[in-house]
Amino acid sequence: MTEHNFASGQCLCGKVHYTISSDPRVMSQxxxxxxxxxxxxxHASNAFxxxxDVHISGETSCYATIADSGSTITRYFCPACGSPLFGTLSRLENVLxxxxxxxDDSSWFKPSAQARHATSRNSGTPIAIIRSPTQR
Structure with missing residues (x-):
């Protein structure tokens, strides 16, 4: 049986590449x-x-910070070219x-949520998450 690949991608230099075998759970900016x-x-555009379901080839480096929420955010990038690739949030252990x-092809990306935080200088009011009208 062949594995279904929903999407694939890579860093700028091609040393890190990945395939994804499922549809995204959430798409946001x-x-x-x-x-x-x-x-x-x-902004950051991410699909979760x-x-x-994400199969990574190649080595990444990471940088961890503490978000306003208190959760640890770890950002993964290519150590050779610096391309941002992945992120994890400590309170969502099984999500990437x-x-x-x-x-490689992001034509399917349709963000269903826009996030702004109190630390965002380009936001007039502190808003946590704004969901699209189609999302319940």
């Missing part, structure tokens, strides 16, 4: 200061998968966030 700094853009920019 975060506009907090930490995510903006980690990506070098105005069951950790066991995949950086959408590292996907």
């Amino acid at each position: 975060c506009h907090c200061d930490d995510c903006r700094r980690a990506t070098g853009t105005g 998968f069951k950790k066991s 966030a995949v950086a959408v920019g590292s996907l």
